[in-house]
Amino acid sequence: MAMLTGGQLVAKALKQEGVEALFTLAGGHIMDIYSGCIDEGIRIVDVRHEQTTVHAAEAWTRLTGVTGVAAVTAGPGVTDAVTGVANAFRNQVPVVVIGGQAPRKQFRMGALQELDHVSIMKPLTKQSFTIFDTDRIPELLGSAFREAHSGRPGPVFVEIPADVLDALVAEEEVYFPVQYRSKARLFGDPDAIQKAADLLDNAERPVILAGSQIWSCRAMSELVQCVERGQIPVYLNGAARGCLPNHFPFFMSRSRRYALSVADVVMVIGTPFDFRLDYGQRLSREAKVIQIDLDSSEIGHNRDVDVGIAGHAGAILGQITAAISSFQRENWLKTLQKKEAELSEKDRPFLYSDDMPIHPLRLAREIQEFMAEDAIFIADGGDVVTMAASVILPRRPGSWLDPGPLGTLGVGTPFAIAAKAACPDREVVILFGDGAFGLTGFDYDTLIRFGMPVIGIVGNNSAWNQVRYGQVQKYGLEKGDVANVLTPLRYDRIVEAMGGHGEYVTKPAQIRPALERARSSGKASLINVMVNRDVFSSGTVNQTMYK
Numbered sequence: 001m002a003m004l005t006g007g008q009l010v011a012k013a014l015k016q017e018g019v020e021a022l023f024t025l026a027g028g029h030i031m032d033i034y035s036g037c038i039d040e041g042i043r044i045v046d047v048r049h050e051q052t053t054v055h056a057a058e059a060w061t062r063l064t065g066v067t068g069v070a071a072v073t074a075g076p077g078v079t080d081a082v083t084g085v086a087n088a089f090r091n092q093v094p095v096v097v098i099g100g101q102a103p104r105k106q107f108r109m110g111a112l113q114e115l116d117h118v119s120i121m122k123p124l125t126k127q128s129f130t131i132f133d134t135d136r137i138p139e140l141l142g143s144a145f146r147e148a149h150s151g152r153p154g155p156v157f158v159e160i161p162a163d164v165l166d167a168l169v170a171e172e173e174v175y176f177p178v179q180y181r182s183k184a185r186l187f188g189d190p191d192a193i194q195k196a197a198d199l200l201d202n203a204e205r206p207v208i209l210a211g212s213q214i215w216s217c218r219a220m221s222e223l224v225q226c227v228e229r230g231q232i233p234v235y236l237n238g239a240a241r242g243c244l245p246n247h248f249p250f251f252m253s254r255s256r257r258y259a260l261s262v263a264d265v266v267m268v269i270g271t272p273f274d275f276r277l278d279y280g281q282r283l284s285r286e287a288k289v290i291q292i293d294l295d296s297s298e299i300g301h302n303r304d305v306d307v308g309i310a311g312h313a314g315a316i317l318g319q320i321t322a323a324i325s326s327f328q329r330e331n332w333l334k335t336l337q338k339k340e341a342e343l344s345e346k347d348r349p350f351l352y353s354d355d356m357p358i359h360p361l362r363l364a365r366e367i368q369e370f371m372a373e374d375a376i377f378i379a380d381g382g383d384v385v386t387m388a389a390s391v392i393l394p395r396r397p398g399s400w401l402d403p404g405p406l407g408t409l410g411v412g413t414p415f416a417i418a419a420k421a422a423c424p425d426r427e428v429v430i431l432f433g434d435g436a437f438g439l440t441g442f443d444y445d446t447l448i449r450f451g452m453p454v455i456g457i458v459g460n461n462s463a464w465n466q467v468r469y470g471q472v473q474k475y476g477l478e479k480g481d482v483a484n485v486l487t488p489l490r491y492d493r494i495v496e497a498m499g500g501h502g503e504y505v506t507k508p509a510q511i512r513p514a515l516e517r518a519r520s521s522g523k524a525s526l527i528n529v530m531v532n533r534d535v536f537s538s539g540t541v542n543q544t545m546y547k
Contacts, residue, residue: 006165007032027073029100054084055414075113091404094148103163121157146181152295185312197323203265211271212238219314242394255339364388380412381433382466384459410439420452447524501525
């Protein structure tokens with residue numbers, strides 16, 4: 001009769017779910033999980049901060065569709081992971097976080113790193129619980145994976161005490177669930193589908209705003225078919241960036257604000273009415289609104305809708321495509337194409353500017369023109385990244401990773417670790433703000449240890465500039481430059497000291513050669529680009545993120 005430890009049972013449960021990598025930081029409470037992962041051929045990617053473990057697990061889920069898993073030790077290991085869990089929660093990304101705990105026999109005795117982790121994690125997860133019995137580990141981990149993917153996806157926290165992990169049980173006495181969650185797609189109500197189709201058929205100026213659920217539901221082909229049949233202009237945000245070819249005739253990017261303000265019908269798919277849409281007020285008051293979301297609680301949240309449909313984005317788009325008529329909307333398309341051209345021309349002087357310090361839009365254009373066709377682009381910063389988002393357009397689905405609505409800075413290096421672990425043959429490019437790089441930049445050590453060549457670029461304006469602008473406007477210069485000005489550090493030298501490749505750029509003409517050298521170095525690289533501190537995005541100038 002084979003005897004297995006709790007850690008071996010954890011690894012078998014992860015293997016059953018299709019997990020290929022475990023993101024972790026060493027801890028005595030969880031080391032038996034490592035032993036089990038080695039037995040099962042699961043790669044262990046150990047990092048330098050527990051926040052990185054969960055960010056990496058989130059990126060793994062987003063890139064592969066397979067649930068990302070992080071394992072952290074008790075006490076500060078769990079509390080350090082909280083920000084990563086919160087980010088996955090706001091992004092509706094299913095991840096499973098396994099936390100260590102002191103042995104049961106030491107419960108409430110003041111054991112090393114003992115804390116009430118379950119209560120800490122409850123507000124930030126779909127489920128937070130402890131496994132008390134070793135033989136139930138596979139069953140309850142299966143429950144965690146099921147809950148992470150059900151309805152509105154999100155993170156689940158599972159605590160396992162050290163003595164539960166260390167205990168031996170007979171394999172024959174353990175229940176290993178196999179078919180423990182449904183992967184069926186949820187279709188929309190037929191009456192609601194017909195109402196949506198009628199609105200689209202009668203519209204003169206329809207618009208589709210497609211969000212992250214287009215990618216998480218892998219609904220790209222259904223979106224293309226719907227857009228082509230209805231001849232409807234479409235805008236992408238969040239993880240949906242890259243889900244349409246940049247040359248797709250109905251794909252628009254720069255004219256979104258204008259289009260939403262004049263559209264007579266807006267179909268919003270898989271993105272909430274949060275601050276990014278001014279809580280739904282960015283849409284014309286006269287527009288008829290169709291909202292599609294996995295989570296029924298998002299329907300009509302902050303904004304009344306005319307048709308609300310809860311379900312899988314791909315399934316519902318397929319239904320709508322079958323119900324709508326084929327139209328020619330040449331005048332509406334030409335209006336938006338003209339607007340796109342006007343806005344592009346307005347930015348042109350900055351995109352090709354030779355000014356010093358370097359204009360952030362010049363940096364963004366150089367990155368866009370440099371990136372490989374299949375590159376994964378990671379955005380980690382404030383105002384520098386906000387400006388770049390209007391220029392940098394990924395060319396493949398699933399190629400855009402940003403923090404999401406929580407606005408968590410420091411995701412860049414963790415996301416890159418997951419990207420290279422999941423997609424080792426694809427180029428990974430990160431644009432950091434200098435403040436963002438300082439938060440998890442030390443995990444470049446992880447990239448270097450694991451031989452993960454990424455191309456990082458710091459847009460260095462030596463400030464928390466998105467905050468700085470509003471602070472100066474509100475309080476004046478005397479109080480405005482308080483707690484938001486940074487040292488113009490040589491981040492490139494920090495990465496060089498770790499064993500990576502570094503570049504320092506102060507002139508626009510130096511950007512492309514530095515990018516090429518970083519690519520050819522075959523190392524984790526960082527290009528430190530000094531950009532103009534006194535240039536701000538329109539969102540920052542209007543302070544829309546704080547309204």
